[in-house]
Amino acid sequence: MADAALRLKNLLEQLLGDPLPVRVRAWDGSQAGPPGAPVLVVRNRRAVRRLLFRPGELGLARAWVAGDLDIDGDLYSALGLIAGLLWERDGDTRSRTEALRDPDVRAAVRGLVKLARLPLPPAPPPEEIRGRRGHRHTxxxxxxxxxxxxxxxxxxxxxxxxxxxxxxxxxxxxxxxxxxxxxxxxxxxxxxxxxxxxxxxxxxxxxxxxxxxxxxxxxxxxxxxxxxxxxxxxxxxxxxxxxxxxxxxxxxxxxxxxxxxxxxxxxxxxxxxxxxxxxxxxxxxxxxxxxxxxxxxxxxxxxxxxxxxxxxxxxxxxxxxxxxxxxxxxxxxxxxxxxxxxxxxxxxxxxxxxxxxxxxxxxxxxxxxxxxxxxxxxxxxxxxxxxxxxxxxxxxxxxxxxxxxxxxxxxxxxxxxxxxxxxxxxxxxx
The missing domain is CATH 3.40.50.150 (Vaccinia Virus protein VP39)
Known part of the structure; x- marks a missing residue:
C-alpha cells in the first residue's frame, strides 16, 4: 500500500468535514496534504487504531506519548493548526452517537477500520494514570x-x-x-x-x-x-x-x-x-x-x-x-x-x-x-x-x-x- 497518506488524509477530511491543515506522512513513506505545512508523521497503523478506539484528544495524546505519532516541522505551528480541529472547533456540537448517524461519518470510520487492519484496541502507554476510583482530593x-x-x-x-x-x-x-x-x-x-x-x-x-x-x-x-x-x-x-x-x-x-x-x-x-x-x-x-x-x-x-x-x-x-x-x-x-x-x-x-x-x-x-x-x-x-x-x-x-x-x-x-x-x-x- 503505497498511498496510505492520501487515503488517511481523505478519510480524516471526510470524517471532520473540513480540509486537513497539516501534511500527512504515513508508515509506507507516502505523503499527502498542503505543501510546506507542518507534517503529521503517522509511524504505524497502531496510531490509527488509537484514534478509532478513542477519537479526539485522548487518542491523539496516546499515539503521541507512545511514539506512534510525531511532528516534522514547527511544533507550535502544528499544534495551532490541530487546535482548530479539537479545542477551537465551532459549529459541530453533535455527540459521538449523533455523528455516527451521518452516512459520510460512518463511511469514513469504515475506511479507517480497513486502513488500520483493526485488532484489539492498543493498551494505553504506561505513563497514563488509570484505574482511579472513589473520592478525589482526599x-x-x-x-x-x-x-x-x-x-x-x-x-x-x-x-x-x-x-x-x-x-x-x-x-x-x-x-x-x-x-x-x-x-x-x-x-x-x-x-x-x-x-x-x-x-x-x-x-x-x-x-x-x-x-x-x-x-x-x-x-x-x-x-x-x-x-x-x-x-x-x-x-x-x-x-x-x-x-x-x-x-x-x-x-x-x-x-x-x-x-x-x-x-x-x-x-x-x-x-x-x-x-x-x-x-x-x-x-x-x-x-x-x-x-x-x-x-x-x-x-x-x-x-x-x-x-x-x-x-x-x-x-x-x-x-x-x-x-x-x-x-x-x-x-x-x-x-x-x-x-x-x-x-x-x-x-x-x-x-x-x-x-x-x-x-x-x-x-x-x-x-x-x-x-x-x-x-x-x-x-x-x-x-x-x-x-x-x-x-x-x-x-x-x-x-x-x-x-x-x-x-x-x-x-x-x-x-x-x-x-x-x-x-x-x-x-x-x-
Missing part, C-alpha cells in the same frame, strides 16, 4: 497525584526549569529577558505584595523546590515554613536551604496543607498549588488558610484560571492533562476563586492577570527541554519526556490564545476594626 489521592507530576526526577526538572527551579509563571520585564531574572522578579513581586518584613512568619503552601522560601528568608528576613507532598521536592529544597545557610529560618515539611496547625502566620503564599485543590474542596482550602493567618495577614494566591462556561460545576482539566499531567486537576474561573476567598472571610484587595507572562515562561521551558532532549529522555524515559513536551507547548498556545489565564489574587484577613494595613495607593504594596 489526602491519599492528592498525594498520589502530586507524586505522579512532581516526582519525575529532580534532574529532569533542572533541565526544564533551569537554575531557579521555580515551577510557575515568571514575571517578565521584557520578552528578551532571561528566565532566571524573570523568576526572581516573580518571587520578589510576591514578597512585595505580602509586605514581608524581618521576623515575620511566612507559610509557603506547595513550596516546590524551595525557591520562594529561600528568596523570602534571604531577601526579606522572614521565617518560612514550606509544605509539599513530594518527597523528592522536599529533599531537594532542604539541601538548597542548607547550602544557603538558612536552616535557622526555613523549615521544609512533607505535609498536607490541611494538617498545618502551628499558626498564626503573618503571610501565606500559594503559588501554582490551588489548581490541585479541586472545586469541592476549594472553600475548605480558603477557610484553612484564613484560619492560619493572623489578623491583618495577607494571602497571595497565584492560580491558573479557565474562562467561564455554561456549566459552572466542578471542572476537570482536559483528557490529556488529566490522564498524563495533572491527575484530578481542576481549573475554575477567576470570579469563582474570588467568591470562594470572600466566602471564607478574606477581603480581596487586588487581582493581577499575568496571562502573557505564562506563555513566555512555557516557551522558555520548551526551549530548554528541546535543547537537552537526549538527556531528558534518558532521565525521565521517552514517553514521559514526550508528555512534557506536548503539555508545555500546548499550554503556551492556550495562554497566548486566551483559552486559559493566570492571576495573582491578594487577599487580607482584615481585622474587625477594618484596618487592613493596605496602602492608600494601589500596587505600592508596602
Amino acid at each position: 489526602r491519599r489521592t492528592d498525594k498520589r497525584a502530586v507524586s505522579h507530576h512532581y516526582d519525575v526526577g529532580n534532574d529532569f526538572y533542572e533541565i526544564v526549569l533551569g537554575p531557579s527551579m521555580v515551577y510557575s509563571c515568571a514575571y517578565w520585564a521584557a520578552p528578551d529577558s532571561t528566565l532566571e531574572l524573570a523568576q526572581r522578579d516573580k518571587l520578589e513581586l510576591v514578597c512585595r505584595k505580602l509586605a514581608l518584613t524581618p521576623g515575620q512568619r511566612l507559610l509557603d503552601v506547595g513550596c516546590g523546590w524551595g525557591s520562594m522560601a529561600i528568596h523570602a528568608a534571604r531577601e526579606h528576613g522572614v521565617h518560612v515554613v514550606g509544605v509539599t507532598l513530594s518527597q523528592e521536592q522536599a529533599a531537594y529544597a532542604r539541601k538548597r536551604v542548607a547550602e544557603e545557610g538558612l536552616t535557622d529560618r526555613v523549615e521544609i515539611r512533607v505535609q498536607d496543607y490541611r494538617d498545618v496547625a502551628d499558626g498564626p502566620y503573618d503571610a501565606i503564599s500559594s503559588i501554582g498549588m490551588a489548581e490541585h485543590v479541586g472545586a469541592e474542596r476549594y472553600l475548605d482550602y480558603a477557610r484553612d488558610l484564613y484560619a492560619l493567618l493572623a489578623p491583618g495577614g495577607r494571602l497571595l494566591n497565584h492560580q491558573i484560571a479557565r474562562r467561564p462556561q455554561g456549566d459552572e460545576s466542578a471542572y476537570s482539566l482536559d483528557e490529556f492533562m488529566d490522564a498524563y499531567v495533572f491527575p484530578d486537576g481542576e481549573l475554575a474561573p477567576l470570579g469563582t476563586t474570588v467568591t470562594q476567598l470572600e466566602r471564607a472571610g478574606f477581603e480581596v484587595r487586588d487581582v493581577e492577570s499575568i496571562r502573557e507572562h505564562y506563555a513566555l515562561t512555557l516557551r522558555r521551558w520548551v526551549g530548554s527541554l528541546e535543547a537537552d532532549w537526549p538527556r531528558a529522555q534518558r532521565i525521565a524515559g521517552p514517553g514521559r519526556a514526550r508528555v512534557w513536551l506536548l503539555y508545555m507547548a500546548a499550554c503556551a498556545l492556550a495562554f497566548e490564545r486566551n483559552r486559559i489565564g493566570v492571576n495573582q489574587v491578594l487577599a487580607v484577613r482584615t481585622p474587625e476594626s477594618g484596618a487592613s494595613g493596605m496602602p492608600l495607593r494601589a500596587r505600592t504594596w508596602t
